[in-house]
Amino acid sequence: MKKIIIAITILFTSLTLFSAPLTADISVVNIFARATAKGQDVGAVYLVLKNNTHSDIKFTGATTSIADQADIHIMEMEHNVSSMKHEGLLIIPAQKELQMLPGKSHIMLMGLKQPLVKGKTLTVTLHFENHPDLTVNVPIQSIDDEEMTGMHMH
Numbered sequence: 001m002k003k004i005i006i007a008i009t010i011l012f013t014s015l016t017l018f019s020a021p022l023t024a025d026i027s028v029v030n031i032f033a034r035a036t037a038k039g040q041d042v043g044a045v046y047l048v049l050k051n052n053t054h055s056d057i058k059f060t061g062a063t064t065s066i067a068d069q070a071d072i073h074i075m076e077m078e079h080n081v082s083s084m085k086h087e088g089l090l091i092i093p094a095q096k097e098l099q100m101l102p103g104k105s106h107i108m109l110m111g112l113k114q115p116l117v118k119g120k121t122l123t124v125t126l127h128f129e130n131h132p133d134l135t136v137n138v139p140i141q142s143i144d145d146e147e148m149t150g151m152h153m154h
Contacts, residue, residue: 032141046101047136050096053095061127062127064125
């Protein structure tokens with residue numbers, strides 16, 4: 001009987017150790033959306049995705065109930081003209097991070113069903129290839145002219 005109790009204890013301990021949530025593989029930091037004006041039907045979400053694994057992870061997109069569509073966009077500069085380009089996926093390198101920041105890349109929210117209001121939050125589900133989805137709450141911020149002047153675009 002004693003051996004059975006020990007075996008069961010070891011089994012449950014092992015299951016507990018190995019059942020840590022896979023979402024710890026990816027950390028989401030510095031996430032925010034910019035407030036929008038009334039009637040504006042597009043918005044953007046910015047974030048940093050940290051890959052805590054030893055394998056690359058493919059970020060394939062996002063969904064939210066507040067917009068008809070949420071696509072990955074990157075900013076490109078060609079002949080001193082900035083443009084946005086839709087991307088099907090972005091790679092988060094092993095043990096590194098993917099920075100989706102103003103002037104670089106972002107999640108473009110299209111067909112907004114309501115304005116993004118400073119001080120509120122929206123829920124966004126992030127999708128990955130071969131990794132569970134992550135649902136995150138995104139704080140909505142506004143950036144005034146003074147803050148924009150101090151922002152460095154890399």
